[in-house]
Structure formats: structure tokens, C-alpha cells
Amino acid sequence: MRKGxxxxxxxxxxxxxxxxxIHLRAGWSLGGVQNTYLRYESAGDMFVGRTAAGLPSETxxxxxxxxxxxxxxxxxxxxxxxxxxxxxxxxxxxxxxxxASIVFHHDFLISNLSEGHRFLSSPIFRDLTLLNRLKPLxxxxxxSDSSTLRATGIPPHISILHKMTMLHDGMRxxxxxxxxxxxxxxxxxxxxxxxxxxxxxxxTYDGLQRMIQTCLSEAGINEAVQAIREPRxxxxxxxxxxxxxxxxxxxxxxxxxxxxxxxxxxxxGVEIMWxxxxxxxxxxxxxxxxxxxxxxxxxxxxRKRLSDLRYLMGRLRDKATEKGLNLDIQTIEQAxxxxxxxxxxxxxPEFSKSGRKRNRKEQLVWxxxxxxxxxxx
Numbered sequence: 494m495r496k497g498x499x500x501x502x503x504x505x506x507x508x509x510x511x512x513x514x515i516h517l518r519a520g521w522s523l524g525g526v527q528n529t530y531l532r533y534e535s536a537g538d539m540f541v542g543r544t545a546a547g548l549p550s551e552t553x554x555x556x557x558x559x560x561x562x563x564x565x566x567x568x569x570x571x572x573x574x575x576x577x578x579x580x581x582x583x584x585x586x587x588x589x590x591x592x593a594s595i596v597f598h599h600d601f602l603i604s605n606l607s608e609g610h611r612f613l614s615s616p617i618f619r620d621l622t623l624l625n626r627l628k629p630l631x632x633x634x635x636x637s638d639s640s641t642l643r644a645t646g647i648p649p650h651i652s653i654l655h656k657m658t659m660l661h662d663g664m665r666x667x668x669x670x671x672x673x674x675x676x677x678x679x680x681x682x683x684x685x686x687x688x689x690x691x692x693x694x695x696x697t698y699d700g701l702q703r704m705i706q707t708c709l710s711e712a713g714i715n716e717a718v719q720a721i722r723e724p725r726x727x728x729x730x731x732x733x734x735x736x737x738x739x740x741x742x743x744x745x746x747x748x749x750x751x752x753x754x755x756x757x758x759x760x761x762g763v764e765i766m767w768x769x770x771x772x773x774x775x776x777x778x779x780x781x782x783x784x785x786x787x788x789x790x791x792x793x794x795x796r797k798r799l800s801d802l803r804y805l806m807g808r809l810r811d812k813a814t815e816k817g818l819n820l821d822i823q824t825i826e827q828a829x830x831x832x833x834x835x836x837x838x839x840x841x842p843e844f845s846k847s848g849r850k851r852n853r854k855e856q857l858v859w860x861x862x863x864x865x866x867x868x869x870x
Contacts, residue, residue, distance in 0.1 A: 562627075611759065787799060
């Protein structure tokens with residue numbers, strides 16, 4: 494990565510960052526010159542960063558800002574807690590940019606990732622209510638389009654290109670306005686001539702056409718023809734929380750299966766499985782896993798996995814009942830809040846049987862947790 498990035502930064506275009514900035518970023522020394530006579534400066538390092546990111550240095554888009562939230566409001570903080578539960582406080586700003594990037598590229602990811610990709614199991618792809626709240630808050634584009642961020646590391650020629658583009662767009666808009674005004678003037682002259690002809694009692698082609706169109710419109714003919722030609726379409730519909738429709742898959746000679754024949758339980762952590770147990774995966778049309786029965790699954794191995802999942806979720810459910818928590822869960826945020834109160838029900842021993850300390854226990858796959866809990870019992 495370092496060799497490729499340095500080569501691209503130094504030779505990828507005819508307007509590259511200085512070799513000194515590239516060497517400093519790569520961590521290479523220049524004998525007794527570097528750090529004595531040639532030192533680090535932020536502008537050169539920022540230029541290297543933008544170049545290494547692959548931004549097009551021949552257009553004004555080199556100065557583009559990353560996807561970001563204009564304001565870190567309550568909805569953004571709620572999204573960070575939902576998508577990154579247990580995140581250390583000092584990484585909140587990083588998580589905010591990561592979440593903004595995922596929301597900004599959501600449609601692209603849905604279109605290009607395979608249906609069973611693990612990334613699509615993350616909360617932002619399953620909680621469409623959260624997605625609808627965050628999408629309008631994401632900003633990108635050039636530095637002038639944002640009030641919170643300012644692009645850095647921009648060479649002078651990019652600013653010139655940006656001003657030239659603005660000038661070109663302004664001239665094009667001016668031409669469009671001139672053409673529009675010219676058309677309006679001509680139409681006004683025709684209308685005046687038409688009015689004078691009508692006042693003189695002369696039947697004209699335009700007047701006759703208008704009268705016929707008025708009669709047809711009053712009779713409802715135009716609407717009827719339009720309805721036949723263009724069936725009603727739903728356009729620009731806001732994303733709404735999808736409700737899984739049990740019984741819409743077909744396999745095994747039956748057409749009312751609740752999951753597809755290709756279904757498999759995801760290899761996720763316990764918290765993600767708790768979310769799917771309570772809510773399911775609306776994107777894929779899967780219902781809440783808690784309603785699944787052995788007969789709903791296409792293989793013996795999956796039925797065994799369902800038994801394991803019921804064992805694991807049963808421990809959490811019993812803990813929630815013991816604490817008097819409401820298990821009527823409708824959103825991922827509610828599922829996360831309840832899980833944080835009952836996660837000790839699936840807590841693992843601090844040390845393994847071999848005496849090795851268990852780190853990153855929250856990253857264990859749920860099947861591993863099931864095996865460890867059963868072994869501990």
C-alpha cells in the first residue's frame with residue numbers, strides 16, 4: 494500500500510504533491526536533509542492525503558468534502574448509538590463520519606452487495622425509520638456547500654477550475670433565461686393577435702382548437718385518455734419500515750414459506766441476533782426470528798441452529814422478564830436499550846479453561862457463545 498500510494502502520488506498526474514511531502518508521509522528519510530532543512534507542513538500533507546484518496550486532480554471535484562452531518566443532532570447521536578453500541582467516547586467523531594458515509598452510499602451498497610452479505614445485517618440497513626431520519630441530514634459536495642467543514646489541501650488550480658465551472662454554469666443559465674424570455678415574448682405577440690382577431694369576429698385555428706380542448710376537458714375525456722395511456726405510478730416514495738410478509742417464499746412444494754430455501758442464520762454477534770430475534774430483517778423479507786418454527790426451515794442443520802438460537806435468546810428473555818422489561822420491541826434502538834440491560838445473562842467467564850483471558854468477547858459469533866455457555870453449564 495505504501496509503495497503503490499507513493500507511486501500514484503508522485504507520478505499519477507502532472508500536478509502532483511511535492512516529493513518532500515510524499516516522503517514525510519511515507520516515513521522515508523532523505524539523509525541529513527529531511528527533518529533538518531525540510532520539515533513537515535500541514536498543507537503539503539493534506540494535499541498528499543487528497544491525492545492518495547483517489548480524488549480527480551484535473552477537476553474541481555478534487556476539493557470535494559466527505560459525506561458528513563451538517564449538525565450532530567439527536568437523530569445522529571441516536572444513529573451512532575444504534576449502529577455502534579459500546580463505542581468508546583473518543584471514537585464518536587470517527588463513527589459519525591463512518592455513519593454519514595454509509596448513509597450517503599446506502600443505495601449504491603444495496604445495489605452492488607450480494608443479498609447475503611454480512612454488511613447488510615448491520616442496523617442501518619434493517620432500520621428504515623432510522624435511515625429516513627438520517628438521509629436528509631447528510632451533506633457532501635464542494636466546500637462552499639457546507640457551513641461546518643472546510644476543504645483543506647487544495648492547490649490553486651483547483652480553485653481556478655471551480656470558478657471557471659461556476660462562470661460556465663452562470664452563462665448557461667443566462668442563455669436559458671434569454672431563450673425562455675424570447676419564447677414568452679413571441680407567445681405574447683401571438684396571443685395579442687389572436688385576441689384582436691376574436692374581437693373582430695374572425696374564427697381562427699388557435700381559437701377553434703382552444704374551444705374544442707375546453708369542451709373535451711369539461712367532459713372528462715382528457716383525464717380518461719391519460720389514465721389509459723399512463724397507469725398510475727408511485728414516484729419518489731419515502732422509504733418506510735418494511736414489514737416482513739410471512740408466507741411469500743416458495744420451496745419444497747409449498748408456496749407459503751416464511752423464509753427462502755437459501756436462508757441461513759447470519760454469523761453475527763449476540764446483540765445483532767437479539768435484534769433479528771425481536772424484529773427480523775425487513776430488507777430481506779425475514780420475519781422476527783422468534784416466530785420461526787422447525788418446519789419453516791429447509792434443512793436439518795438450520796433446525797439445529799434454531800434450537801441453539803432459542804437457547805441463547807431464552808436466557809436473554811428470562812432476564813428481561815425477571816427485570817420487568819417490556820418485550821414489545823418495534824425498533825432496533827429499543828432492542829439495543831433492552832440488550833444493554835440484560836446482556837449479563839449471556840456473560841462469559843473472564844478466563845477460558847486453559848487460563849487465557851478472553852478479550853473482545855462482544856466480537857464472538859453467537860454460535861461460539863452458545864457453545865461456551867453450554868460448556869460452562
